[in-house]
Amino acid sequence: MSQISHDKVEVVIIGSGIAGSTMAAELGEAAFNVLVLEAGPERKLSDMISSQIWSRRLRWAGPEVLETGDLVGAANFAMGWGTGGAGLHWYANWYRLHPDDFRVRSLFGRSLDWPIGYDDLRPWYDHAQSYFGVSGNDDSNAPSGEAYPMPATSMSKQSSAIKPGFDAEGLELTTNTLAINSAPYAGRAGCLLDGWCDAGCPIGALTNPLVLQWPRARKAGVELRHNAYVARIETDPSGSKATGVLYLDEQGRENLQPADIVISACHTIWNARLLLLSTSDKHPDGLGNGSKTLGRYFTSHALTTIHGLFSQETEPHLGVSGANTLCLDGYEDKQPAKGAFGSRAWLVGQAAKPNDLLGTALAKPELYGEALDDYLRNASRHYGNMTVLCEEDSIPENRITLDPSKRDRYGLPQAHVINSLPHANATRSKLAKEEGLRIFKAAGTTDAWAGPRNPMHMMGGTIMGDDASASVTNSFGQVHEVDNLFVAGASLFPTPGAVNPTATLAALVFRTADYIRTHRSEWLP
Amino acid sequence: MIGRRHFLTRVIPTTFWTSFIMRSLSRNAEAKTVENESYKTLTTTEAETLGAWCAIIVSGAGQAGVARFVDENLAGDQAASLLLLRYLDASDMAGFYRNGISGIEKECQHRFGLSFARANADQRLELVEAAIASKMQVWTNPNPNFFYFISRSDAVDVVYGTQAGFADLNIPYLAHIPPPRPW
Numbered sequence: 001m002s003q004i005s006h007d008k009v010e011v012v013i014i015g016s017g018i019a020g021s022t023m024a025a026e027l028g029e030a031a032f033n034v035l036v037l038e039a040g041p042e043r044k045l046s047d048m049i050s051s052q053i054w055s056r057r058l059r060w061a062g063p064e065v066l067e068t069g070d071l072v073g074a075a076n077f078a079m080g081w082g083t084g085g086a087g088l089h090w091y092a093n094w095y096r097l098h099p100d101d102f103r104v105r106s107l108f109g110r111s112l113d114w115p116i117g118y119d120d121l122r123p124w125y126d127h128a129q130s131y132f133g134v135s136g137n138d139d140s141n142a143p144s145g146e147a148y149p150m151p152a153t154s155m156s157k158q159s160s161a162i163k164p165g166f167d168a169e170g171l172e173l174t175t176n177t178l179a180i181n182s183a184p185y186a187g188r189a190g191c192l193l194d195g196w197c198d199a200g201c202p203i204g205a206l207t208n209p210l211v212l213q214w215p216r217a218r219k220a221g222v223e224l225r226h227n228a229y230v231a232r233i234e235t236d237p238s239g240s241k242a243t244g245v246l247y248l249d250e251q252g253r254e255n256l257q258p259a260d261i262v263i264s265a266c267h268t269i270w271n272a273r274l275l276l277l278s279t280s281d282k283h284p285d286g287l288g289n290g291s292k293t294l295g296r297y298f299t300s301h302a303l304t305t306i307h308g309l310f311s312q313e314t315e316p317h318l319g320v321s322g323a324n325t326l327c328l329d330g331y332e333d334k335q336p337a338k339g340a341f342g343s344r345a346w347l348v349g350q351a352a353k354p355n356d357l358l359g360t361a362l363a364k365p366e367l368y369g370e371a372l373d374d375y376l377r378n379a380s381r382h383y384g385n386m387t388v389l390c391e392e393d394s395i396p397e398n399r400i401t402l403d404p405s406k407r408d409r410y411g412l413p414q415a416h417v418i419n420s421l422p423h424a425n426a427t428r429s430k431l432a433k434e435e436g437l438r439i440f441k442a443a444g445t446t447d448a449w450a451g452p453r454n455p456m457h458m459m460g461g462t463i464m465g466d467d468a469s470a471s472v473t474n475s476f477g478q479v480h481e482v483d484n485l486f487v488a489g490a491s492l493f494p495t496p497g498a499v500n501p502t503a504t505l506a507a508l509v510f511r512t513a514d515y516i517r518t519h520r521s522e523w524l525p
Numbered sequence: 526m527i528g529r530r531h532f533l534t535r536v537i538p539t540t541f542w543t544s545f546i547m548r549s550l551s552r553n554a555e556a557k558t559v560e561n562e563s564y565k566t567l568t569t570t571e572a573e574t575l576g577a578w579c580a581i582i583v584s585g586a587g588q589a590g591v592a593r594f595v596d597e598n599l600a601g602d603q604a605a606s607l608l609l610l611r612y613l614d615a616s617d618m619a620g621f622y623r624n625g626i627s628g629i630e631k632e633c634q635h636r637f638g639l640s641f642a643r644a645n646a647d648q649r650l651e652l653v654e655a656a657i658a659s660k661m662q663v664w665t666n667p668n669p670n671f672f673y674f675i676s677r678s679d680a681v682d683v684v685y686g687t688q689a690g691f692a693d694l695n696i697p698y699l700a701h702i703p704p705p706r707p708w
Binding site: 040041046048049050051052053054056057059061064073076077081192194195196201202203317353354355356357359361362365366368369370372373376377380381 | 581582583584603604605606607608609611612613615616653657674677678681682685686687690691694695696697698699700701702703704705707708
């Protein structure tokens with residue numbers, strides 16, 4: 001089959017999600033000629049149907065990922081497919097990593113250090129929260145930064161029911177910080193608190209790429225090409241320069257897209273996989289893999305949800321999918337007991353509908369028949385929940401690899417994720433679960449129980465570092481061995497902390513975009 | 526190793542269920558009439574077994590069209606699928622359901638010498654409880670506990686996850702964009 005060749009662009013970005021679309025808008029507005037390749041179909045706001053059933057169409061529908069280990073299973077749920085990627089169904093929880101999260105190796109002799117510290121990223125966090133539109137109040141347990149552009153949403157009935165439990169435990173429960181408008185902001189509506197966030201927010205109160213980045217990017221002349229599945233990054237004969245990408249279109253035809261700068265802005269697994277797939281005689285183990293760390297140091301957050309039934313009405317269907325309130329009190333204590341390690345954060349009062357993975361019915365999977373019906377009628381008025389995120393150490397054994405024995409629909413080796421929670425983190429997770437049950441019992445629940453430990457968020461695999469012999473990119477996401485190749489996304493994180501990654505992902509994108517802007521002449525003819 | 530299929534259930538005392546009586550009423554005003562129509566992926570027998578299995582787990586699931594819901598979504602493009610299974614294992618969704626339904630039949634034959642269609646209410650309950658407790662005798666693939674989890678979710682979707690289901694639970698639906706049809 002003949003290959004289709006396209007005209008060269010200055011920048012080609014792989015992936016149209018939050019990382020890719022933000023990068024595209026930034027570089028487009030800086031007058032770069034930018035093309036974005038998206039593996040999935042075109043999405044419109046009208047695709048954001050308020051239904052847990054119908055919203056499944058927004059989720060990943062690309063090649064399957066093989067997952068093994070005791071903290072896996074979230075890939076297809078977490079990833080998106082089509083314009084905006086996971087940015088169409090994300091929960092908009094917006095947190096900064098804490099200063100100690102950047103120096104875990106130095107401070108505790110385990111996991112890794114980042115090549116940058118909190119102070120390096122702080123101005124980009126400040127910029128990102130203004131750009132995205134973040135609501136929140138001051139929280140003495142959160143890292144310092146500029147005030148949020150909007151006040152927090154008010155405390156829900158769910159949170160009000162749970163709060164006495166935190167009080168009894170001596171922990172401060174605060175309003176949450178969310179990339180959701182608590183009031184009209186930047187031409188977008190304020191949130192109606194109807195609890196449909198993870199089905200997509202067509203009014204744009206929860207910011208998403210269709211209402212924020214893509215209008216800006218398109219206005220700046222950025223081209224977006226759908227159904228373009230990038231199979232490899234091409235390099236010149238010296239192996240030191242990326243020359244473009246090879247992608248497969250909807251008909252399965254090979255397309256060669258030349259570019260001066262290549263930016264891989266896929267979801268975590270796919271950033272690592274794409275570099276692993278891009279082998280050549282100069283890079284037999286994949287691009288950026290001279291250190292043999294490509295794919296390694298994959299991390300997640302160990303999640304446990306505490307469920308409860310309260311005597312008072314909690315209106316669990318209302319609010320936001322992310323969390324109404326937050327507890328970072330105690331986050332700084334990474335060694336809460338002997339043999340336990342890691343920070344933890346409580347996300348409290350998540351809106352819950354009856355069905356889907358996070359719905360009230362699956363909170364009690366053992367119930368069926370009349371017992372299920374009775375429970376759901378009670379839960380629809382009296383249910384409350386909160387989720388703890390616990391830190392996972394970055395270890396080389398947890399990794400993304402290619403499985404040459406299994407081929408995906410494009411004939412490429414299947415991605416394989418291996419992730420098991422280190423023992424000290426599992427001990428920390430168990431402590432958090434016990435804390436959560438104490439909180440719910442102290443809050444006066446009539447019934448309280450904990451769900452199983454599951455993964456949430458995916459990070460690492462193309463980690464940044466100062467030492468080219470122990471990392472894949474520098475702090476700007478620039479691949480060590482290929483100067484005009486960048487990675488954007490949570491795959492860059494050397495450590496995950498215990499908070500949702502998108503604020504940090506966005507801050508890094510803005511920092512990298514600024515770096516590319518100010519070094520333009522190094523890559524463009 | 527605990528994989529993606531090991532989600533879910535806790536074993537509960539069997540005695541809890543002794544007073545359970547199947548309820549056949551349909552509370553879903555949007556329930557679809559599915560009889561006398563051919564299925565696209567499943568055989569009629571497979572669909573009837575799945576519907577009967579789900580009706581034990583969620584009252585009204587059969588009348589709400591759970592078998593049709595599964596069948597139609599297996600027949601279409603995976604990217605357009607409305608099945609929760611796509612989150613957890615989309616590698617061979619039709620095979621997953623076929624093998625699970627076959628597992629129900631094999632287990633039922635092994636225990637009672639009957640097809641699931643001919644099993645009585647107590648016998649059907651026994652099978653569901655065995656799936657919850659991961660105590661199947663001959664059914665191993667797919668994991669019966671995981672099949673229970675997925676089929677239960679399908680049944681919950683069509684009975685409680687629609688606008689009519691919300692209304693039945695007295696939950697205001699509050700749609701930005703209402704679904705064009707229940708599923």
